[in-house]
Amino acid sequence: PKGVTYNQHNSMRPSTTSVGCHKLLLPPAGVTVTRTFACSVVCLKKTNVFDGGAPTGGDTEEDDAIDDHEVEELFQEVQFPAAAAVGQQKVFIVQPDVKWSRRKQQQTTAELMMDEAVALVHTLDHWRVVEKVAVSTKTPEKKRIFGKGNFQLLSEKIRQTSGVTVVLVNVDRLSAASQVRLLWGVRVLDRYSLVLHIFRTNARTREAKLQISLAEIPLLRSRLKNEFADMDQQGSGARYIGGSGETLWEVQQRLLKEREMKIRSALEKLKRKRKLLRSRRQRCHFPVVSVLGYTNCGKTTLIKALTGDAVLQPKDQLFATLDVTVHAGQLPSHMTVLYVDTIGFLSQLPHQLIDSFSATLEDIKHSDLLIHVRDVSHPETENQKMNVLNVLKNLEVPDRLMSSIIEVHNKTDLIQDYQCTDSSALPVSALWGRGLETLKTAVEAEVVNLAKSRWLNIPVDLSTPQLSWLYREGAVQDVQVNADAGTAVVKVLISEAAYGRYRKLFG
Numbered sequence: 001p002k003g004v005t006y007n008q009h010n011s012m013r014p015s016t017t018s019v020g021c022h023k024l025l026l027p028p029a030g031v032t033v034t035r036t037f038a039c040s041v042v043c044l045k046k047t048n049v050f051d052g053g054a055p056t057g058g059d060t061e062e063d064d065a066i067d068d069h070e071v072e073e074l075f076q077e078v079q080f081p082a083a084a085a086v087g088q089q090k091v092f093i094v095q096p097d098v099k100w101s102r103r104k105q106q107q108t109t110a111e112l113m114m115d116e117a118v119a120l121v122h123t124l125d126h127w128r129v130v131e132k133v134a135v136s137t138k139t140p141e142k143k144r145i146f147g148k149g150n151f152q153l154l155s156e157k158i159r160q161t162s163g164v165t166v167v168l169v170n171v172d173r174l175s176a177a178s179q180v181r182l183l184w185g186v187r188v189l190d191r192y193s194l195v196l197h198i199f200r201t202n203a204r205t206r207e208a209k210l211q212i213s214l215a216e217i218p219l220l221r222s223r224l225k226n227e228f229a230d231m232d233q234q235g236s237g238a239r240y241i242g243g244s245g246e247t248l249w250e251v252q253q254r255l256l257k258e259r260e261m262k263i264r265s266a267l268e269k270l271k272r273k274r275k276l277l278r279s280r281r282q283r284c285h286f287p288v289v290s291v292l293g294y295t296n297c298g299k300t301t302l303i304k305a306l307t308g309d310a311v312l313q314p315k316d317q318l319f320a321t322l323d324v325t326v327h328a329g330q331l332p333s334h335m336t337v338l339y340v341d342t343i344g345f346l347s348q349l350p351h352q353l354i355d356s357f358s359a360t361l362e363d364i365k366h367s368d369l370l371i372h373v374r375d376v377s378h379p380e381t382e383n384q385k386m387n388v389l390n391v392l393k394n395l396e397v398p399d400r401l402m403s404s405i406i407e408v409h410n411k412t413d414l415i416q417d418y419q420c421t422d423s424s425a426l427p428v429s430a431l432w433g434r435g436l437e438t439l440k441t442a443v444e445a446e447v448v449n450l451a452k453s454r455w456l457n458i459p460v461d462l463s464t465p466q467l468s469w470l471y472r473e474g475a476v477q478d479v480q481v482n483a484d485a486g487t488a489v490v491k492v493l494i495s496e497a498a499y500g501r502y503r504k505l506f507g
């Protein structure tokens with residue numbers, strides 16, 4: 001193309017080059033492109049929507065072996081519908097209201113799903129909902145989501161609503177075929193692409209960025225399919241690219257595959273690093289307590305209340321936390337535990353998205369204890385609980401962890417005279433610091449149980465490092481000093497393993 005320079009060293013394979021803010025795929029020198037196209041893999045918008053700065057706090061786990069530049073390259077914003085939407089966005093939400101179908105969602109209503117969609121949209125700066133409609137359908141997963149009549153009415157309504165820039169069809173994934181059908185001259189998103197866009201805006205660490213890039217691959221794949229279906233109709237998709245023996249379609253597929261492999265290998269490196277950090281943490285003998293739950297249920301607020309860690313920033317926003325951060329807190333016996341803040345769950349998200357975040361979620365499996373936080377003020381609280389438990393099941397969280405989960409009922413301050421119907425759950429208000437001592441006691445009881453710890457009164461010689469060792473490896477609650485004798489009796493909560501080491505060291 002006129003005015004464009006491209007990499008002439010690469011004679012066999014197409015290369016990329018920058019044109020303005022876009023990257024375009026170029027054929028080798030001497031080859032003429034007969035048709036211009038905007039293909040998702042090769043058309044990479046370079047605007048950054050994240051600040052790429054420091055994570056929001058805590059001990060975020062990053063791998064120095066991975067080049068920042070490499071990550072940014074892979075995280076470059078790919079031009080798929082949500083990402084390309086910059087500036088003020090006016091969103092029209094279409095909520096399929098599934099009728100009479102065998103697969104009708106029994107537990108939720110179109111109204112509640114709609115509320116969640118509105119909350120998702122409002123998570124984004126400059127995005128606002130201008131209209132929302134529920135449309136009956138029997139076949140939400142099919143190419144024709146809506147019947148002919150309903151589809152026409154809907155299209156009419158979208159056309160009549162002024163300034164619509166995005167239509168959100170609130171299903172988990174729109175198939176490539178239904179996307180084509182739903183092109184109303186504006187961007188059409190499903191939950192998957194919207195959530196990914198939210199993730200993108202909130203991503204801070206390299207790991208989160210890479211996981212998002214990986215989760216975008218299925219979107220790119222289906223977009224590619226759409227574009228080539230379109231090109232095939234015009235007979236231009238199957239042409240060979242000069243001498244390379246590959247058609248344009250094959251080139252695109254290969255580039256996508258290469259991108260995926262690169263991301264996976266970078267994530268693998270981070271995974272190894274994470275494993276190392278985990279084993280280091282285990283060597284410290286601090287019990288690890290993962291705090292999980294549906295998005296916006298108050299996980300970060302709870303950890304902040306339990307630890308007093310000022311770096312934690314709870315937000316009234318879905319998916320505020322995307323990176324695993326670790327925060328030390330003290331239990332009533334002064335024992336230190338590490339609370340892990342995790343990414344929130346959302347219903348009806350495809351497995352691919354959860355799979356992409358598997359490295360982050362892996363930490364949950366390796367904890368000593370899980371706290372499941374629930375927002376009991378939310379009308380969908382029961383469904384949210386089921387969703388979280390299902391995700392945990394799919395993650396194959398070990399039984400020993402599943403059976404010892406502490407369920408916390410949060411935001412009880414929003415319900416007058418809250419009565420906890422489940423006797424094993426603990427009511428709290430993380431925001432107002434209510435119920436936290438009971439929670440800490442429950443955590444301690446579980447941790448003591450799990451670590452096979454016990455309370456001991458150990459006589460120590462103050463001229464030796466015995467006391468400082470016990471402070472480091474156990475939870476010292478009381479020290480009775482006999483100054484004349486230079487000794488003390490230490491009341492300490494200590495694991496069997498640590499006590500074994502103590503005896504080996506000091507007899």
Ligand SMILES: Nc1nc2c(ncn2[C@@H]2O[C@H](COP(=O)(O)OP(=O)(O)OP(=O)(O)O)[C@@H](O)[C@H]2O)c(=O)[nH]1
Pocket residue numbers: 293294295296297298299300301302313314315316317318319320321322342343344345410411412413414428429430431432
């Ligand atoms: N009224 C009330 N609000 C709360 C309570 N706990 C948290 N919140 C609010 O709920 C919103 C979400 O809190 P976060 O702690 O960020 O929730 P999260 O679960 O970490 O959310 P994500 O990281 O986005 O998944 C914030 O506006 C908090 O102030 C509570 O006990 N009572």
Ligand SMILES: [Mg+2]
Pocket residue numbers: 299300301314320321341
């Ligand atoms: Mg959070």
